[in-house]
């Protein structure tokens with residue numbers, strides 16, 4: 315079950331050095347765009363962008379709605395890097411590859427990671443088009459040992475046994491709640507628990523009932539490994555799920571979910587998600603000014 319694959323500190327460093335020598339941006343915030351949410355990168359000014367296929371060591375995106383491009387740019391005076399397309403375990407990537415960019419970001423000087431995803435709702439209060447601020451997650455693959463931190467621990471990145479309580483920063487969560495009120499969209503936004511399942515199939519009805527009984531508010535096939543690796547190496551994390559569908563949890567319900575529908579809701583809500591993320595970046599406090607953008 316455990317892969318023998320290892321990625322050395324040098325390999326992450328090489329990718330980081332390559333990127334830093336190809337852009338003048340020095341990002342302090344990294345954003346991962348979920349399915350259908352790639353437009354988050356469009357707001358960046360003075361862009362430098364790289365296809366994943368051109369970046370040494372980077373895996374390739376294979377999923378529709380994940381362009382496979384790394385975009386650097388400035389947002390509200392802060393230097394950012396945005397992944398237009400993430401890697402999923404079900405694509406056949408190892409968990410180390412899935413989370414490869416996170417440690418590269420850390421080495422580039424990123425302090426804060428913003429993860430976004432498309433997710434199905436189990437909570438009755440979450441409707442398609444709503445935005446769930448991730449309060450916590452259940453990493454189902456992780457619970458059975460499919461964890462990117464399995465294998466030798468690199469102390470340069472973090473400890474062998476990292477705490478995961480509080481991995482979604484409380485201050486940023488409250489800030490986004492407040493921003494949603496100020497933007498007049500608070501009726502669309504609430505906090506909840508995200509669960510990662512392996513995918514790629516959507517849930518059976520029995521699985522949906524199980525997740526619901528376990529207190530899961532929204533389910534998807536990503537995010538948890540990225541957040542685990544980010545927390546391990548000391549990044550501050552904010553996460554949001556765009557609810558793209560209700561998970562069918564009744565045998566009487568004839569609806570079914572598909573990826574095109576997921577992408578469509580992403581397109582419909584893109585502006586609101588974009589505004590929330592932009593306002594968050596604009597208002598968030600930065601700990602360390604050394605990496606503030608020095609684009610000449």
Ligand SMILES: O=P(O)(O)O[C@H]1O[C@H](CO)[C@@H](O)[C@H]1O
Nearest residue numbers: 348349431432535536573576
């Ligand atoms: O989590 P993101 O990448 O947003 O994508 C979500 O959407 C896809 C299913 O439509 C799955 O990959 C699921 O995880």
